[in-house]
Amino acid sequence: MTSADTSSSGITSVEAAPDPAGGATARGRIVLVTGLSGAGMSVALKALEDLGYEAVDNLRLSLVPALIRQADPKRRPLALVIDSRTRDFSAQSFLDELEELRRGAELEVSLVFLDCGDEVLQRRFTETRRRHPLAEDRTVPDGIQRERALLFPLKEQADVTIDTTQLSIHDLRRILSGHFRRDAQAALQVFVTSFSFRQGLPREADLVFDVRFLTNPHYDPDLRPLTGLDPAVAARVESDPDYPGFFRNLTEMLRPLLPRYNQEGKSYLTIAIGCTGGKHRSVFIAERLAAWLKEQGLRVNLSHRELDRQGLRTGGQNGNGITGNTAAGTVANHPANHQANHQANHQG
Structure with missing residues (x-):
């Protein structure tokens, strides 16, 4: 040890x-x-x-x-x-x-x-x-x-x-x-999750990023029923003038940190991306970040906490080829999650 x-x-x-x-x-x-x-x-x-x-x-x-x-x-x-x-x-x-x-x-x-x-x-x-x-x-x-x-x-x-x-x-x-885990590969494994601030911070998170400053698709009636997995929502978030600089700075901050975590023997890292409702902005940013991390050669797992809890996504392989391991049924059936999730008035 x-x-x-x-x-x-x-x-x-x-x-x-x-x-x-x-x-x-x-x-x-x-x-x-x-x-x-x-x-x-x-x-x-x-x-x-x-x-x-x-x-x-x-x-x-x-x-x-x-x-x-x-x-x-x-x-x-x-x-x-x-x-x-x-x-x-x-x-x-x-x-x-x-x-x-x-x-x-x-x-x-x-x-x-x-x-x-x-x-x-x-x-x-x-x-x-x-x-x-x-x-x-x-x-x-x-x-x-x-x-x-x-x-x-x-x-x-x-x-x-x-x-x-x-x-x-x-x-x-x-x-x-x-x-x-028993595998011989000692490389850092990164877990990325999106979440709603209204539902509380993920306790397992090591790094938390707040993206509530980005344009909120919730206020567009056509985008409100969609999620950050949909291209139309992705396009709306990407159109925010602050998005390119934010994402560039986020990845540039993580770039030197990740190898240092690995050198210190840290076997896993959980990065949480939060917005108001955990449905639009945080989902899109988590998807983009997971794809970028995979491009860096890291092992990446991706989940969307609020989508999984609401049955809006069932895990498996998403469009980025990142494994999403949180199945909706698994989360919903766990005793810790039996309390009804209060629907946020303003989804994000």
């Missing part, structure tokens, strides 16, 4: 170099996942399994050493979820086991902590009608607070802390992939 990194997204991490895909590696990799019940640990474990990790859920701490000896994480990395459901769980025992694992020169051990806001956790337990593991004799809010206090020492020692309050399932999988 290398130097610590704290991004504006609220994701605190210590970057680790990716393992080569397949075959034995110089060091075995183990990812320990813990956190608050309802914060997405099952999703995280499935995501790591899809990345090629051997995944084990709810393992007793006393069995971890035997499993590691048997599993051979040098051949295939190992992902373990250990949380308050575990029979012999205690924060101190967990930390003792973590320290013991890290003493071994043959293992690279990462601790991932999943956090989430109390209100969202309560809603998730209410909607699923599941019992909180620490609320057998108390209310769910009391169980959440008890668990938060119990796990605080683990959060303090975590290499990667992810707040899933406003993340979709796709967002969580993407972040974990950025940290723990």
Whole structure:
């Protein structure tokens, strides 16, 4: 592991170099996942399994050493979820086991902590009608607070802390992939997303750019029902006299930053482009920026948060050949997004 990194997204991490895909590696990799019940640990474990990790859920701490000896994480990395459901769980025992694992020169051990806001956790337990593991004799809010206090020492020692309050399932999988993918290609992966300021900033964003100063197609009745993916909207935004200079300055600012991020070992970067409604200007600029980044030889993923939430786009390949991974159904079905999206009076 290398130097610590704290991004504006609220994701605190210590970057680790990716393992080569397949075959034995110089060091075995183990990812320990813990956190608050309802914060997405099952999703995280499935995501790591899809990345090629051997995944084990709810393992007793006393069995971890035997499993590691048997599993051979040098051949295939190992992902373990250990949380308050575990029979012999205690924060101190967990930390003792973590320290013991890290003493071994043959293992690279990462601790991932999943956090989430109390209100969202309560809603998730209410909607699923599941019992909180620490609320057998108390209310769910009391169980959440008890668990938060119990796990605080683990959060303090975590290499990667992810707040899933406003993340979709796709967002969580993407972040974990950025940290723990196994491919040998260490190049920076860039995620570009458009969004509406009225719906809030994307928590995962590292860089945020506000394009509300550009001409707003919403005020043209013919363009209002369209999106930034439509040529007519693109032409209107491009006709703004300030657009050429803005986009040129944006790319010139990013040009020297991107290789430095890569040199520092940052495995992924999220760039968010925002306007009022997240439908016109931000979508067009995000499309243009993603295309430019791809021209620079970078791996690029593109999504449009508000279009996906409203079912106006289903992901896949867009006109620029950039992969859009946020499927509308995936976002809409995630518990964190069950609240109705308030329609902005002025779309952008």
